[in-house]
Amino acid sequence: MKFTDLNPKREIGAHSLLVDVGEFRLLIDGGMSPKDVGLACLPDYTRIAPDSVDLIILTHCHLDHIGSLPCIHRSQPSARVLMTPASREILPVMLQNSYTVMLKQRDEKEVEEYPLFSRSEADAIDLDVFAMHFGRTREFVKNGEHLRITFYPAGHVMGAAAVLLEHGGKKHFFTGDILFRRQHTLNGAQIPTMQVDTLVTETTRGLAEHSANFTYEDEADRLLESVAKALREGGSCLLPVFALGRMQEVVTLICEARHRGILPRNFPVYCSGLGLAVVDVFEKIGRNGKKYGLNYTAPDRISPPVLQNLGHRLAPEGEMVFRKRSLNALNVRPLPRSRVKAGIDIRRSSLFVMSSGMLVENTPAYQVAASLMPFSHNLIAFTGYCDIDTPGGKLLGQAPGDIFRFETLEFETPIRARVEHYDLSGHADREDLLHLAKVMNPSSIVLSHGDGNARKWFEGALTMALPAARIFNPEPQETYEI
Ligand SMILES: [Zn+2]
Ligand SMILES: [Zn+2]
Structure with a gap:
């Protein structure tokens, strides 16, 4: 070859x-x-x-x-x-x-x-x-x-x-x-x-690197508790995610968390357009799971260490559980971009699940980050991989209080919002x-x-x-x- x-x-x-x-x-x-x-x-x-x-x-x-x-x-x-x-x-x-x-x-x-x-x-x-x-x-x-x-x-x-x-x-x-x-x-x-x-x-x-007792479920709970804290204290949260896959996974986590009472009830949830467009395709595929081979299981499947450490809340093997009803239950809506301005805080405590996952310039996540970052009651929580040369990677490498520059918005601000990273890769x-x-x-x-x-x-x-x-x-x- x-x-x-x-x-x-x-x-x-x-x-x-x-x-x-x-x-x-x-x-x-x-x-x-x-x-x-x-x-x-x-x-x-x-x-x-x-x-x-x-x-x-x-x-x-x-x-x-x-x-x-x-x-x-x-x-x-x-x-x-x-x-x-x-x-x-x-x-x-x-x-x-x-x-x-x-x-x-x-x-x-x-x-x-x-x-x-x-x-x-x-x-x-x-x-x-x-x-x-x-x-x-x-x-x-x-x-x-x-x-x-x-x-x-x-x-x-x-x-x-x-x-x-x-x-x-x-x-x-x-x-x-x-x-x-x-x-x-x-x-x-x-x-x-x-x-x-x-x-x-x-x-x-x-x-x-992970500690020996790391689990995805515990990490997800840590994220949700942090989101709950920010919302209860009157702040807003931005979760930058990839529109394909991660957004639907994170929305499902939030929906379950609200159901379990971990998150407060009445806060608006916004998603970016591409993530919502993908949802319609996922729904179609999910409804015809067999046709799309979602139930395929490999004979004698290779079973690496992570499979011995699965969380108890996950769906049974063979079932694909993303459903549009998670979006409906949360009343998810598209981002009103005209209402989001750099340096001006969101008036109502809100949750934004936005692409891009790496906070690339001129994306909805980038725009929301520029609104939330100057205010200490807000939270920006990354959940996946960030290249160090992207705005997301740079932000994660900076300390609270450092100046962060939103190049394409010609806006800079001290980092006052909490910036965190959760390993839900x-x-x-x-x-x-x-x-x-x-x-x-x-x-x-x-x-x-x-x-x-x-x-x-x-x-x-x-x-x-x-x-x-x-x-x-x-x-x-x-x-x-x-
Ligand atoms: Zn990929
Ligand atoms: Zn890739």
Whole structure:
């Protein structure tokens, strides 16, 4: 197998992997970096000749995996685009939103090259989609060679797939973004026990350390207690989240907490538009769970440490529990953006569950943060991964009282609101990925989708755990024979 990481930087962002196996040329994901602007946010597609890719595989619909899909699809007219039926439903919503955001940025930030694709180019992907159900192997033939591909549920977010390629008697496994733990709105990864030759693993949480008795449920309760305290004291709360997946999970947590009496009753809840649009698609998928393979369970599932430590309040295995009624019960409404102004406090104590999760400029979360930050009764609570170069990452690195500058709003303020971080990540803990590697016992391991230091941790830990394996921490844009 030949492997090239097309992400120009060794970090999470413009995720895209070019994979050559025998006669087949595959592209896995076509992402876009959330913190860069213009052409700088793209993977390096310049090394892919026009019409040379046979299959584009989409693992899931976060922007760092799909944001540039129409750009590469445009130059690869013969490529089939493989994704799960659930991703097929979600993809157009995400791409159309991305298109709208780019149009806005073209005017606000004077980015001439935006939008990077047209609406019709985004829509055209669907014509080439080949839907892949979990656990059903498909075989592709080219020049007499056979390539077998199987998708397995990766947890993480609705429709997310881990991918197994079988070619020439070898097995190559790609985790994609993966989570073994069950969430309140989605089952965990279902990966059958198997031995593989190559493991390509995400490394997002290489630097995330937990105490031995950490549980997701306790962490969620800690967050909810903090939110309750702020609301009872007359403050407002901002929870910056990814619109796809995390927003629905957090809204479900809040709904349950209010039901259990942990949160006060009468406070308005606001969500941003994309998160609400995704909810409608989730509802459709949830109502037809079987059709979308939500009930798939892997035989002899790989069971990393986190699965032995599950919280008692989670839904029974096999049930997908996100329902629009959580939104209705909370009377969730879209953000009245005109009523939110930098430096002016929200008059009524409110809860904002807003994208972006990393507080990227000009997003609803960014705007609300600029309103809440100067006032000590307010709370800004992050629940997931923040790149250190994004406003969210920078804010988490600052101390109370420091000056925080909202660049694009030309506004700065001392940090007076409480700023906290809760570890409710949608990515697997590093120990779980180590367990996966040990079970799969590959002869080669490729590190991807993580910051430099996170990959370093995996490099060290995997070398210790699997001394016979070759570990690749690939340079961006370089091709490796694996
Ligand atoms: Zn993701
Ligand atoms: Zn990702």
